[in-house]
Amino acid sequence: MTQTPLVQLQQLTKQYEKGKVALDHLDLTLCRGRTIGLLGPNGSGKTTLIKLLCGLLQPSFGTIRIDGQAPGVYTKSIISYLPDQIYFPLWMKTTDLIDFFADFYTDFSRQKALSMLDTLSIPLQQRLKNMSKGTLEKVQLVLVMSRQAQFYLMDEPIAGVDPAARDFILNTILTNYNEEGTVLLSTHLIGDIERVLDEVVFLQNGRLLRHDTVDQIREQEGMSVDRYFREQFRTEALVGGNGRW
Amino acid sequence: MVKLLRYELKSLLRGLLPIYGAVLAVALCNRVLWLFPLSLHADGPLSGIAAIIALSVYILLCIGVAVLTLIVIVQRFYQGLLGKEGYLMFTLPLKSWQLIGSKLLGAFLVTMLSTIVGICSILILLSYPEIYQDFLAIHWAEIIHDAFVKMPSWPLFLVEFFFYCCILTFASTLLLYVSMALGHLSHNHRILWAVIWYVILSTVISALESIVTALVPSLSFLSVLEHATTTFQLHLVFWYGIGYYLLQSVVFFIGTNFILNRRLNLQ
Numbered sequence: 001m002t003q004t005p006l007v008q009l010q011q012l013t014k015q016y017e018k019g020k021v022a023l024d025h026l027d028l029t030l031c032r033g034r035t036i037g038l039l040g041p042n043g044s045g046k047t048t049l050i051k052l053l054c055g056l057l058q059p060s061f062g063t064i065r066i067d068g069q070a071p072g073v074y075t076k077s078i079i080s081y082l083p084d085q086i087y088f089p090l091w092m093k094t095t096d097l098i099d100f101f102a103d104f105y106t107d108f109s110r111q112k113a114l115s116m117l118d119t120l121s122i123p124l125q126q127r128l129k130n131m132s133k134g135t136l137e138k139v140q141l142v143l144v145m146s147r148q149a150q151f152y153l154m155d156e157p158i159a160g161v162d163p164a165a166r167d168f169i170l171n172t173i174l175t176n177y178n179e180e181g182t183v184l185l186s187t188h189l190i191g192d193i194e195r196v197l198d199e200v201v202f203l204q205n206g207r208l209l210r211h212d213t214v215d216q217i218r219e220q221e222g223m224s225v226d227r228y229f230r231e232q233f234r235t236e237a238l239v240g241g242n243g244r245w
Numbered sequence: 246m247v248k249l250l251r252y253e254l255k256s257l258l259r260g261l262l263p264i265y266g267a268v269l270a271v272a273l274c275n276r277v278l279w280l281f282p283l284s285l286h287a288d289g290p291l292s293g294i295a296a297i298i299a300l301s302v303y304i305l306l307c308i309g310v311a312v313l314t315l316i317v318i319v320q321r322f323y324q325g326l327l328g329k330e331g332y333l334m335f336t337l338p339l340k341s342w343q344l345i346g347s348k349l350l351g352a353f354l355v356t357m358l359s360t361i362v363g364i365c366s367i368l369i370l371l372s373y374p375e376i377y378q379d380f381l382a383i384h385w386a387e388i389i390h391d392a393f394v395k396m397p398s399w400p401l402f403l404v405e406f407f408f409y410c411c412i413l414t415f416a417s418t419l420l421l422y423v424s425m426a427l428g429h430l431s432h433n434h435r436i437l438w439a440v441i442w443y444v445i446l447s448t449v450i451s452a453l454e455s456i457v458t459a460l461v462p463s464l465s466f467l468s469v470l471e472h473a474t475t476t477f478q479l480h481l482v483f484w485y486g487i488g489y490y491l492l493q494s495v496v497f498f499i500g501t502n503f504i505l506n507r508r509l510n511l512q
Contacts, residue, residue: 016512017432054336056511077338087332089325091259103248104337 006032006151006182007053011062014048014206022048024206025062030182032150035174035196037225038186040203041233046186047084049203050155053184054081066151077106080149084156086136090129094122094139101143113146116172134165145172152183158192166192191226200225202232246343253321253351260317261310261355265362268306272366275299279370303370307363314359318352322422323436327429331511341505345422345498352418353411398476405483409490416490419497420446426504450493 007030014023023045030036038046051057052064055071066075088097094117101108117124120138128136141157157173158166166189173183174196187193200217202209209232210217214225221228278296324330326344334344392399424446428439458465463472472478 051511056332056335056509058507058509073338073340076336079336081332081336083332085329085332087329089256089330089333091256100252104339 004032005029006067008065009062012049012052012059012064013061014045014052014057015060022206023052023059026206026208028201028208028211030184030199030201032182033180034198035183036185037190037193037197037200038184038203039188039190039200039225039229040209041188043205044203045206046203047155048206050081050153050184050186053151053153054079078150080144080147080152082140082144082152082154082157084159086128086133086140088128088136088140091127093125093127095124097128097139097143098124101146105147107148108143109146109148113142116142116146137165138168141169141172148178148181150178150181152178152181154183154185156186158187158189163192170196190229191224194225197225202229204233246347249339249343249347250350253325253347254354256325257317257321257351257355258358261313261359264306264310264313265358268303268310268362268366269369271299271303271306272369275303276369276372303366307366310359310363314355317355318418319421319425321351322348323425323439326505327425327435327511335505335509335511341509342498342502345501345505348422349415349418349498353414356414356418396476398480401480402483405480405487409483409486412487412490412494416493416497419494419501423497423500423504426501429510430504430508 007028009026009028012023012026012028013021015021026045026049038049040046048057052059053066053071053075055076064071067078069075092100098110098113101113102110114124117139120142122131122135122139122142128139131139144152144154152173154173157169170193173185185193185197194214197214199211199213201211217225217228223231275296278299325348326334335341337344421443424443425439427442428435428437431438458468462468
């Protein structure tokens, strides 16, 4: 584990239509070799931040540097992104997707993908449109984790799946990611992922509430991260999220 | 780029190959029915109805190929870059112009293929031995020789016409692309806005053409054609058209690329 920064955000702001601010002057530095939880209630700006890092959204203000560069061809070559929805063309077969990833990502391991798919008994010749949602999510995860990326960005990877599938997803992430790389996982189901995290980034209304190591939070607050999260955002739920009663 | 084009063609042809097959098969059915030349009149009502139905189906399928080609081209750009699939395409380590370029080349190739399929179906319909015999009986060598004597550069006209058709296809496709990209800039009703932008851009282009030709009549295409008296000037007419649509293509391509590169907001 090193303390070399991989991601540096300065005054990062994203404003949508009608003045809705999703991220508000966010300053954040993420180091290499870490597993980081991006935590916050719905609408706190987690997905917006991930999409900005991937280059799928453009910032309204501020700068993003990933390995010293603004989002572009280079940063996309080192980021492995798992979105919160199925984004593959459904007419494709699993084998088509493997070819697709192998064609465009030099860090993709076909052997690793085939091995994981075999373990999961996912047929290579089956079209995606004939698969269940759960199987599709597994295929996406397998492909994303079969890359030796420097930065894994995962948007709600365990949302909407049963506890057994959650364990599978977390184990797949933990046993397959590039150890020199950084994993940023967004979720609001903290209890399930707390055990795998080194650090947490709390977002609230698009602002950074806290960025700390899991150990530090436990030590300083005398409670688990899950409990701490509930304590922090229980107040917000009571006041309606805008600081008004 | 070649890899992208391969995936693009695979995706485009998936929707078009069945209708290509249907057009060629129905053309063949029509040809078989026409083997009985009197069927419409003498063989009773059933064969007559069959021939009319087969011909109607053929015409509908030909219209279907044209419409479906357009729909597939629009759909592949919209869904492939501005829909959910955009998450996959825009996270590839590629520049946005490469994504647009592959879509454009794919669209161009399927337009060509649809045209070729249409021509082939007509050739099937006209596949009478007499026609081929007449075709072969023509003294092509003499005709070509005479053409070279009268207008040595006539093959160049064919090349120019081909280029003109190609660049016109590029400009028309890129007008669709830039309209969809502009529609993507709005926060709501993006498809509706894409249609509105298409109408606005088409109207603006027509208005600009009218204004320019009203101010400088010698710039109008018809005027240039009327005043072309030499072969060289006739060639210039083609290059004039090619240049005009090339300019449109470049402007639309740069516009689309700027929006997808600097203003992309996949929500």
